[in-house]
Amino acid sequence: MKKKERQAEIRRLVANQAIHTQTELVMVLQEAGLAVTQATVSRDITDLQLVKVPDDQGRTYYTFSNDRPVDGEAKLRRNLRGNVVEMKLNDRFCLLNVLPGNGPVIGSLIKQMNYAEVFGVLSDDSSVLIVGNSVLSTTQIRTRLASLGAE
Template sequence: MKKKERQAIIRQVITENSVHTQTDLVALLAKAGLDVTQATVSRDITEMQLIKLPDEDGHTHYTLTTDRPIDGEGKLQRNLRGNVERIAVNNQFCLLDVLPGNGPVIGSLIKQMRYPEVFGVLSDDSAVLVIATTAAGAVQTRERLARLGAE
């Protein structure tokens, strides 16, 4: 099967199902008759620019990116409140220690905001590292995130 056909099926599967992990997606694709590896699915997710968004239950699921306007700062604010254990600045770095499971979502939302002082964002399960363009930018990021509920 060609990549375009496979990706069309992936679009359909994530539109019709709540897909939380790449493993879930591989299993759903197998049910649809596609034998793909997790590595192939991972490359397709990146190429298709799929994103994970929180649902009503607080879990994340894959979805298609969209051109319609979204309240990114509102989503960031909702995800920061009650989920940040500590926020600290050191030189050009702003580190958020977050409750387990929240790092990827918060990191992704910060990236989506495209704040001018942010050079890049790295996240794992329980931490988000915001790399600012300057030390002053890291302080500005900390203040911005604090206003949104990170403290």
């Protein structure tokens, strides 16, 4: 099967059911008769710009980056509480050390909020780096995040 056809099938699957992991996506594709590997699916996820977002129970699933449900500060609050290990400030930087697996979701939610104080956000598996527009902005970011449960 060609790349375009395989990616069309992935789009259809993601649009019609909750796919929680790459492994699950590989299995569903294989059950549909497509011979795929984890590496191929990983590349397809990147190409299709799929992102993982939390559902109401906090479990993440794949969706399209332009279809991300934006539930605002309530969703950010839910993901910050209990997941932030440490918050540190240094000039224009606010670093959140979070429990493994939570960095991408929290980083994405902070980006979605479009806070005026935030210049940019970078995240990995267990950390979120928020760059403020100024030193004062970074202090405001810390206050805002602390009020949402990042303490």
